[in-house]
Amino acid sequence: MKALKYRLANANDVKTLVVLINQAYRTNTGRSWTNEQHIVTGDRINAQQLKQTLAQENFCLFIAEMVEDLESVLVSCIGLTFLQNSVEIGTFCVASAWQNQGIGKQMLAHAERKALEIFPAFQQYEMYVLHVRTELIQYYERCGYSKTACVESYPIGANVGQPLIDLQLQQMSKPVLKLG
Template identity: 70%
Template structure:
């Protein structure tokens, strides 16, 4: 795998990021290993939601790009929402065509590193995962995250898609030692 180039997302990236996020979360292709296509209908994010996130003071969205034959391809993104002593990792996806190549692991490690550089006093990373996505929960467990006792209802009124099945959000956490 060629090295990834990372940078902060900006307003000019919104259109391509909305397409990437919705494709990665809601479409299943031959190369993708996980998606929400069979459990949630509708877009995961829209332009307005992404712009609002990018304008939040405590939020940073990183994009990962692959340069191949002088072409730059947007392959992944990951968001960091900083709280008092933790950072929530979200808006994390890898384009279906680039999945199963270890990119997700590199992007997650990069985000964890950037979070600590920005805020060295962090005590833990956290994230929310749909409880029905057991393969994703297992992936994060292999990356050092653990399920907590905290489970929340799916945010039906947040305009992030309509579930086909009963869904909950599973909280996961990873201590920073």
Template identity: 70%
Template sequence: MKPLRYRIANLNDVDNLISLINQAYRTNTGASWTSEQDIVAGDRINHQQLSKSLEKNNFHLFVTEILGNKHSDLVACIGLTFQQNAVEIGTFCVNSHWQNQGIGKQVLEYAEKRALEIFPAFNHYEMFVLDARTELIQYYERCGYLKTACTESYPIYENVGQPLIDLKLQHMTKSVIK
């Protein structure tokens, strides 16, 4: 595999990120195993939502590029939202054509490491995963995350797609090892 480069997303990345995120979450192409197209309709994110997120002081969105001969290709992104005692991981996706090659695991490990460098005072990572995505929950469990007793309603009010089945968000956490 070609080397990966990580950097903080900026407003110039918004259009490419919207394409990447919606492609990864809402289409079933390439080697995709993370698509939600059969359980959620509509876009995962739009220009206004992503731009607003990038303006937040407690949010960092990292992009991952595969370095090529003449240019780099955006293949993944992952967001970190810094809270009082936790870092929430979200906006995490890998282009479906690059899935099943270990990139997601590398991106998650990079984000966890960077979170500690940026904000060493927190004590756990957390994330919310659609409860119907059992294969994704199992993946995160293999990465050290545990399901909690907490579930939340699907956030229809946030305009992140319309559920096609009954969905909840499963809360997962991972303790920080320092």
């Protein structure tokens, strides 16, 4: 497994994060297996959307960097939105050149640990996955998440890309396992 350096994203990261997120979600390159290029067109996020999201009090975005040739390279990000009894995981991606190396699993585990440190009273993690992304749903199931009965319409008006096929969002959840 690769050694990652984690930190919270800040306004100075917006430009790099927009490139990372759009590349990971919308471009099929390298080792990429998580892109949505064949089912959604257009950018996943823009700088204004990311700045607004980062400014929300109940949200934090973690980034992971890899030191390569004495320079830090942004390789992954994951967002946590703190709700009343749950923490929603989103904006989760790994740069395609760094996929299939265990970084996603490390990043998800880091986010789950940090969520417990920040907000220990919540009861479950939740996320939304495009219902046709069966390989991604299976990945999250291997990480302990389960599909719920909640299925929502794709948010066409949210400016997160236009679906090329009929899409829905499948909610997945994972109960919090607290020790002690």
